[in-house]
Amino acid sequence: MRWTPLFLGLALLAGCDSATEQPTAEPIEGMDAKAGITVSDARLVLPVVDGRPGAIYLTLANTSDKETELAAIYLDGADRVELHESKMDNGVMTMETVDGIAIPAGQTVALEQGGLHAMVFGIDPADESATREITLTFADGDKTSLDAKVERVGEAAN
Structure with missing residues (x-):
C-alpha cells in the first residue's frame, strides 16, 4: 500500500492543533493595573453640551508596601x-490642576466628583460607545489600559 504513509501523515497532522489558547480579557472591576495596584469602577462621564469637558472617575487601591x-x-x-x-x-469650591495623584501604600484613592478626578477636554458628547479605552500612566513610567464605562450626566452615579 503506497497510500499508507500519506494517510499516516495526514492523521498525525490532524492531531496537531496550531491554535494557541488566547488570553482572556481582564474584567473592568478589580483589574490589576500594575504590581500592587488595582483599578475598579472606571467610568467616563460625557459632557451634556459640545465644547464642555467630560470627566473620568475610578478607584485605585494600592496593596503594595510602596507609595505610587x-x-x-x-x-x-x-x-x-x-x-x-x-x-x-x-x-468656595475651587478646582485646580494637579501634577499627579499619590496612592499611598495600603490605601485606596477614589477619583470622584467633588474631589480628585480627571477632566476630559475635546470629547464628543454624542459618543454612542458603551465603553472607551483609557490608559493610566504612573510616575515610574508603567502604563496600563482598561475599558471605562461610558455614561451620560443623567446616568452618572454620584
Missing part, C-alpha cells in the same frame, strides 16, 4: 485629559 503616583490618563480622541482636585477654600 498616577501621573496621567490618556483617552484616544480627546484633545487632552487633566488631573484635577476640587476642594473648599474659604467656603
